[in-house]
Amino acid sequence: MPTRPQKQARWQPWLLQACVCLLVLSAWLTGLPARADSAEQLFARFEPALLQVRVIERASTAKSAIGTGFVLQLPTSGERLLVTNYHVVSEAVLFPEKYQLEALSQQQQKVPVQVLAVDVINDLALLQSSDPALTSGISFQMAAQKPAQGATIYSLGNPHDLGMILVPGTYNGLQKYSYYPRIHFTGSINSGMSGGPTVNADGQVVGVNVASGGNQLSFLVPGDSLSALLQRYQQQGQTANFRLDMQTQLQTSQRVMMDKILASDWQVKDFGNGKIPDEVTGFIRCWGESNVEKTQDKIKKVMAFCSQDDLIYLSERFSTGPVQMQFLWLQGHDMHPLQFFQQYEQEASNVRPDNQATKEDVTPFECEQQVVEQQGRKSKVVYCVRAYRQFADLYDVLYLATSLGDGLEAVSSHYTLAGVSADQAQAFRRKFSEAVSWQ
Amino acid sequence: MAVVIELLNRQGNVVALHKFTQPQVSLGRSYDNDVIVADPYVSPHHAELTLQDDGRWLLRDLASDNGSFDAKEQRSDVLTLSSGDSFFLAEQQFRIVDSSQAVAKTLPLDKAAARLNRLGHPLQLICWFVLVFCFDLAEHWFHNGAEDDLRWQQKLIQLPLYGLGLTIWPVLLMLWARFNHRHGYFRAQLALLLLVVLANNGWQLLEPWLRFNLNGASWLFWLDQAVVAILLFGLLLGNFTLALQQSKTRRMVLSACLVLLFSGQSLVPRLWQDDSPRLAPVYDETLLPLSYYIGPTHSNEQAIEHSKDLFKQASEQRQDEVK
Numbered sequence: 001m002p003t004r005p006q007k008q009a010r011w012q013p014w015l016l017q018a019c020v021c022l023l024v025l026s027a028w029l030t031g032l033p034a035r036a037d038s039a040e041q042l043f044a045r046f047e048p049a050l051l052q053v054r055v056i057e058r059a060s061t062a063k064s065a066i067g068t069g070f071v072l073q074l075p076t077s078g079e080r081l082l083v084t085n086y087h088v089v090s091e092a093v094l095f096p097e098k099y100q101l102e103a104l105s106q107q108q109q110k111v112p113v114q115v116l117a118v119d120v121i122n123d124l125a126l127l128q129s130s131d132p133a134l135t136s137g138i139s140f141q142m143a144a145q146k147p148a149q150g151a152t153i154y155s156l157g158n159p160h161d162l163g164m165i166l167v168p169g170t171y172n173g174l175q176k177y178s179y180y181p182r183i184h185f186t187g188s189i190n191s192g193m194s195g196g197p198t199v200n201a202d203g204q205v206v207g208v209n210v211a212s213g214g215n216q217l218s219f220l221v222p223g224d225s226l227s228a229l230l231q232r233y234q235q236q237g238q239t240a241n242f243r244l245d246m247q248t249q250l251q252t253s254q255r256v257m258m259d260k261i262l263a264s265d266w267q268v269k270d271f272g273n274g275k276i277p278d279e280v281t282g283f284i285r286c287w288g289e290s291n292v293e294k295t296q297d298k299i300k301k302v303m304a305f306c307s308q309d310d311l312i313y314l315s316e317r318f319s320t321g322p323v324q325m326q327f328l329w330l331q332g333h334d335m336h337p338l339q340f341f342q343q344y345e346q347e348a349s350n351v352r353p354d355n356q357a358t359k360e361d362v363t364p365f366e367c368e369q370q371v372v373e374q375q376g377r378k379s380k381v382v383y384c385v386r387a388y389r390q391f392a393d394l395y396d397v398l399y400l401a402t403s404l405g406d407g408l409e410a411v412s413s414h415y416t417l418a419g420v421s422a423d424q425a426q427a428f429r430r431k432f433s434e435a436v437s438w439q
Numbered sequence: 440m441a442v443v444i445e446l447l448n449r450q451g452n453v454v455a456l457h458k459f460t461q462p463q464v465s466l467g468r469s470y471d472n473d474v475i476v477a478d479p480y481v482s483p484h485h486a487e488l489t490l491q492d493d494g495r496w497l498l499r500d501l502a503s504d505n506g507s508f509d510a511k512e513q514r515s516d517v518l519t520l521s522s523g524d525s526f527f528l529a530e531q532q533f534r535i536v537d538s539s540q541a542v543a544k545t546l547p548l549d550k551a552a553a554r555l556n557r558l559g560h561p562l563q564l565i566c567w568f569v570l571v572f573c574f575d576l577a578e579h580w581f582h583n584g585a586e587d588d589l590r591w592q593q594k595l596i597q598l599p600l601y602g603l604g605l606t607i608w609p610v611l612l613m614l615w616a617r618f619n620h621r622h623g624y625f626r627a628q629l630a631l632l633l634l635v636v637l638a639n640n641g642w643q644l645l646e647p648w649l650r651f652n653l654n655g656a657s658w659l660f661w662l663d664q665a666v667v668a669i670l671l672f673g674l675l676l677g678n679f680t681l682a683l684q685q686s687k688t689r690r691m692v693l694s695a696c697l698v699l700l701f702s703g704q705s706l707v708p709r710l711w712q713d714d715s716p717r718l719a720p721v722y723d724e725t726l727l728p729l730s731y732y733i734g735p736t737h738s739n740e741q742a743i744e745h746s747k748d749l750f751k752q753a754s755e756q757r758q759d760e761v762k
Contacts (some may be wrong), residue, residue, distance in 0.1 A: 206597040335729040349724035363756040365720035366749045369654045372742045383746050384720040387753035422750040
């Protein structure tokens with residue numbers, strides 16, 4: 001009986017037609033672009049537009065830092081630029097007499113490059129060269145839309161100088177608590193990939209590789225920040241004085257952040273026998289710990305910390321930006337006040353700035369200590385200030401108030417600010433000292 | 440007219456004196472000599488001294504095994520010696536002095552030493568020791584009051600050791616004095632040390648209180664250095680007055696030099712650091728209960744207003760050369 005083969009023969013053309021129709025329909029419905037490259041095709045197509053950016057020390061003519069850069073074509077003018085992270089080229093921007101920049105193409109061709117503009121807050125730099133390696137061939141373009149949460153995106157770069165690679169991962173939106181916008185990318189970005197692009201399936205740039213936060217946890221500068229820098233460059237052209245430009249960027253960005261902190265209505269919470277500020281804005285987060293469960297300890301100790309930890313990278317050993325607050329409540333028993341204050345001194349002393357700097361970057365701390373009466377209670381207040389040598393009206397400040405009494409209870413409150421103006425620092429001090437109180 | 444023959448030790452100090460009126464004196468290890476030299480390198484009949492007509496003495500070596508030498512240690516069988524000249528038989532040094540030679544001026548008894556000696560009365564010593572131990576225990580209580588009792592027992596066991604440690608320096612000084620044929624003054628030296636330790640302890644109590652009340656004024660560092668230096672100078676000057684037979688100026692110069700050497704250790708880094716930029720903040724950390732504070736209190740506004748100067752100072756330093 002030939003029934004079954006006949007049936008199959010009749011079925012097959014219909015099934016094929018239906019499948020083709022369905023595919024075309026689905027592609028049309030979901031609006032997928034005509035070129036949906038696979039990862040292999042993507043890499044093969046864009047590899048020529050990826051370069052290794054090298055900071056070369058002039059004296060030794062050897063590289064002192066490496067990163068990745070990518071050729072980007074501006075949508076309006078069609079100009080082609082090399083994009084990388086500011087932290088890759090920072091030494092060459094700050095010390096051009098000591099370092100120079102070059103880019104290494106996929107054909108191992110060395111191309112000298114110059115910095116056009118930087119965004120220190122978002123860690124971006126635009127570079128340029130007249131060499132044909134940059135002015136011709138394939139280039140990247142900005143993505144018009146943000147990817148959907150969970151979409152596969154591809155990070156490109158040269159980790160540890162091992163050669164260009166592609167890392168697939170997922171787009172997970174903006175990092176929730178970061179003060180500066182960063183895309184949360186689930187995929188491994190390693191050092192050396194900094195400055196490389198992260199692209200969608202069409203090879204359009206959605207972000208720039210910037211940092212790694214652990215296993216499969218990486219961060220990207222969003223495409224919006226890059227677009228903003230490109231726009232600024234198109235309007236203002238090449239930056240003439242980088243230090244002055246960075247100073248303006250820092251002052252502006254820090255003013256915006258401090259204004260947000262100062263403008264918000266600080267909520268206070270109970271802390272020991274007093275009150276301290278809680279998470280005063282969305283980007284300041286608090287933690288705490290204590291030893292209250294250890295009944296044998298003669299001093300009960302409760303600690304709370306609040307901070308905005310995002311650092312602005314300025315150079316290899318100089319960073320700024322964080323805001324940190326610390327609170328300590330001590331309660332002693334079975335001891336003399338002199339003994340208690342001896343322990344208190346050890347617990348509360350030895351405060352340090354929370355950002356890194358060298359003596360070439362900052363002046364030594366100028367400190368003063370006074371006994372200050374706040375809300376009817378006396379405390380010893382230590383206040384230290386240092387100025388940034390290269391940037392005007394930017395200071396690091398350090399404040400430590402230790403409550404004074406005759407009993408076995410004490411509260412110390414401490415904060416550090418980095419890269420703020422004198423006025424903002426003073427306004428913060430006023431607001432902070434008024435928010436901390438105890439019985 | 441007599442002659443004195445002095446036996447000298449390696450340091451040139453007189454260890455024995457022999458006085459003779461006869462014109463001939465024999466020297467050697469044998470018991471039948473006039474000067475018996477108990478030195479294994481000296482021959483039984485080593486040499487002979489004879490008075491010359493001109494009043495000088497002639498030393499003749501009696502074919503000894505190890506020879507006779509002049510003051511410059513040149514071997515010689517016959518030596519002519521005047522009063523005050525020295526000579527060697529083998530390695531043993533002698534000096535020959537005419538009895539008519541004038542002696543040095545009588546040294547006055549050191550009044551300062553006599554006064555210091557009065558400090559060393561045993562009852563007073565016990566009193567100083569008790570006070571030093573009390574200070575030590577009080578300091579321990581202050582720092583470790585919140586700890587368990589085991590530390591207290593350890594501390595009590597350490598006390599005698601601490602006391603013993605304090606005697607090391609007086610013992611050394613005593614030995615030095617004895618070695619130089621001086622009175623040892625052990626108890627006086629010990630009392631002096633204990634008193635200086637007590638004074639230093641008192642200052643260590645006062646200094647944090649001063650720092651706390653003066654809000655860490657920077658001149659307190661120099662005051663602290665000065666007080667410690669003065670105490671050390673007093674101790675050393677007292678020590679040397681008792682132990683050394685030197686003039687007052689020399690004792691003071693010696694003490695001052697040693698004090699400079701000791702305090703230089705903490706002064707030099709401070710002087711250097713003040714010039715070079717530092718990254719960590721430097722401030723006074725002292726905390727004492729409020730009732731120990733008698734200094735000024737500022738309002739919050741005053742304090743904030745006042746700290747404007749800090750920004751000005753920091754800003755002025757921006758352009759300073761980085762050393």
